[in-house]
Amino acid sequence: MDQYRVFGNPIKQSRSPIIHQSFAQQTQQQLNYQSEYVALDLFEQTIITFMQSGAKGANITAPFKEQAMALCDQLTERAQLAGAVNTLTFVDGEILGDNTDGEGLVQDLLNHKILLKNSRILLLGAGGAAKGVILPLLAQAPQKIIIANRTVSKAEQLIKKFNNNKLTAAGFDDLGEEKFDLIINATSASLTGKIPPISTALVANTDCYDMVYGKELSPFLAWAKINGATKVIDGLGMLVEQAAESFRIWRNVFPVTAQVLNRLRQED
Incomplete structure (x- = not known):
């Protein structure tokens, strides 16, 4: 099963696993998406190890977005101008960086x-x-x-x-x-x-x-x-929509966001 993560410090509060698992269910995509805490001095090592394990991609949250950019082999224009990356895609041993915010x-x-x-x-x-x-x-x-x-x-x-x-x-x-x-x-x-x-x-x-x-x-x-x-x-809708853009980049399908946003609102 294709592996994805969101890496951050702290990460406990992340809603990304719920959002991406909902997208996967809705679009019938087989994938596993989880959150993972990363020690401040282990970010680069964690990403490289994750990529080498055969993973497909990752989201990056605070405080690692600038470090993630430095790791990328290729960057989209919007990532370059943002000066930060929140979406990594692993292709043939290279890291492609984007910013979907x-x-x-x-x-x-x-x-x-x-x-x-x-x-x-x-x-x-x-x-x-x-x-x-x-x-x-x-x-x-x-x-x-x-x-x-x-x-x-x-x-x-x-x-x-x-x-x-x-x-x-x-x-x-x-x-x-x-x-x-x-x-x-x-x-x-x-x-x-x-x-x-x-x-x-x-x-x-x-x-x-x-x-x-x-x-x-x-x-x-x-x-x-x-x-x-x-x-x-x-900004809750922004969170869901930036996740949808990451999902599209990885899976080449557009999830419907409204029902996922409603679910998050109800859980609040």
Whole structure:
């Protein structure tokens, strides 16, 4: 049976095995997908050993996505621009690296009927989470994407990588009360119970998305809802959709995601 894993540290919280086993059942694919904890100093050795055992592929989660990129023999364009890899495919002793996070985000937004073409998007944060979603967002032909970060120079450096005139860098204080169609929180603020320092006027009548998810609305989404956001969407759908893209890469079939997402929501 074809073997797949998700490797991370920590990994106990991972929903990926449930998601991929559901996809396999649905598409009648014979595979075994499990999560595996990796010690911080054993990542490279673990991946090589797993590949040499005849395994077909792996997902990579924190904190190993950049290390995974360094191991790859080939990278997709979106992985190169993201500067990180979350999907490895093993072919003839070589490691092919991809990043499906951005595709997962875009698909989830489209599932929620968010119009991305000609839209004005505010992306909060300029770290790894933001990097991984810029190319797929640009592919949807938005009018503009402003990347706002506490340190403006970091956002400016990020923009240089993409060489696209639809991208602009800004500090949180520079945004004023500009109008956006969509605000995406790619900062880690919600993980620490904080809210990005932006004006309440920005979220009024605007769709708001947070890449994190949990049983309750994240601090950012709860705040946005109180202040008049049109829609508030968490990142659980992004998790399922990025997994579906990995599954497609490995198995060349498209799983249906809605029933898997509903199952995860019910388990929450």
